[in-house]
Amino acid sequence: MSADSRTAILGAGVMGETLLSGLIRAGRRVEDLLVGEKRRERGEELQERYGVTVLGNVEAARTAETIVIVVKPQDMDDLLAEIAPVVRPGQLVVSLAAGITTALIESRLPEGVAVVRVMPNTPALVDEGMAAISRGSHCDESHLLEAEELMASVGRVLRVPEKQQDAVTAVSGSGPAYIFFVVEAMIEAGVHLGLPRSTASELVVQTVVGSAKLLRETGEHPVVLRERVTSPAGTTAAAVRELEDHKVRAAFLTALEAARDRSRALAEGSS
Numbered sequence: 001m002s003a004d005s006r007t008a009i010l011g012a013g014v015m016g017e018t019l020l021s022g023l024i025r026a027g028r029r030v031e032d033l034l035v036g037e038k039r040r041e042r043g044e045e046l047q048e049r050y051g052v053t054v055l056g057n058v059e060a061a062r063t064a065e066t067i068v069i070v071v072k073p074q075d076m077d078d079l080l081a082e083i084a085p086v087v088r089p090g091q092l093v094v095s096l097a098a099g100i101t102t103a104l105i106e107s108r109l110p111e112g113v114a115v116v117r118v119m120p121n122t123p124a125l126v127d128e129g130m131a132a133i134s135r136g137s138h139c140d141e142s143h144l145l146e147a148e149e150l151m152a153s154v155g156r157v158l159r160v161p162e163k164q165q166d167a168v169t170a171v172s173g174s175g176p177a178y179i180f181f182v183v184e185a186m187i188e189a190g191v192h193l194g195l196p197r198s199t200a201s202e203l204v205v206q207t208v209v210g211s212a213k214l215l216r217e218t219g220e221h222p223v224v225l226r227e228r229v230t231s232p233a234g235t236t237a238a239a240v241r242e243l244e245d246h247k248v249r250a251a252f253l254t255a256l257e258a259a260r261d262r263s264r265a266l267a268e269g270s271s
């Protein structure tokens with residue numbers, strides 16, 4: 001990405017703002033960033049918070065070299081119809097929408113426009129995001145590098161074949177929500193055992209952060225790390241037996257299948 005290339009973020013809700021703030025933290029000049037946002041008050045809020053220029057979608061798409069689409073899958077059709085007349089080959093369109101294929105986006109834009117599909121996640125807000133990127137049919141290496149650079153400003157980036165993106169969405173796109181669900185359940189359990197809520201929260205959050213760090217820094221398989229916590233006939237063995245009896249592992253399998261299937265269905269729902 002050249003230093004003076006402009007990037008437009010169209011749709012600045014949770015994920016759009018996450019990317020916007022990350023690009024600014026990473027040193028992108030705010031003058032080179034544009035926002036297109038349907039809700040006027042939201043656009044004004046971002047203009048005030050970051051000093052970013054908020055334009056109509058058409059104006060933003062016309063002006064920028066890179067167009068990042070961060071609207072909900074259900075809003076994709078309307079947005080593509082709006083910007084298609086001004087989008088041209090030579091620009092890069094990056095979509096962060098779950099389920100929407102590069103083929104669908106390409107079919108709504110002029111022939112030859114490069115499209116990259118990305119599945120990010122919300123830890124990008126603290127520069128610990130995980131993004132998977134896939135190339136559309138008009139992409140070359142430079143487009144992938146550009147999308148990689150964009151997402152690397154807020155975390156890690158992996159290239160995957162597009163056919164894996166629905167599974168990626170189920171694992172890392174929605175993944176933070178499963179972790180928060182587990183955290184919430186553990187805090188409630190701690191309170192049930194008589195701990196003050198603030199004590200339970202601190203114990204659980206630090207345990208999650210520490211365990212994540214242990215996984216990353218040792219590179220050990222989670223089973224090995226779990227075995228190290230599990231003393232013979234001890235407390236952990238008693239708890240894990242209950243998790244197995246309650247089919248928590250099977251629940252994760254069916255939950256992720258449901259997320260994968262929903263991702264697939266979103267593409268159909270958008271047209």
Ligand SMILES: NC(=O)C1=CN([C@@H]2O[C@H](COP(=O)(O)OP(=O)(O)OC[C@H]3O[C@@H](n4cnc5c(N)ncnc54)[C@H](O)[C@@H]3O)[C@@H](O)[C@H]2O)C=CC1
Pocket residue numbers: 010011012013014015016036037038039042057070071072073075078079096097098119120121122173174
């Ligand atoms: N929130 C998350 O954890 C993740 C979200 N995504 C994807 O990011 C996209 C956005 O999700 P969120 O940020 O969570 O939703 P959101 O509802 O917070 O943000 C969407 C924004 O787009 C705006 N918008 C709608 N139509 C528009 C249009 N025609 N022009 C300009 N702006 C328009 C809305 O006003 C809203 O501010 C979705 O496609 C989702 O699949 C992907 C991975 C993770």
Ligand SMILES: O=C(O)[C@@H]1CCC=N1
Pocket residue numbers: 098169173174
């Ligand atoms: O729930 C969703 O549809 C989006 C995509 C992945 C995370 N949030």
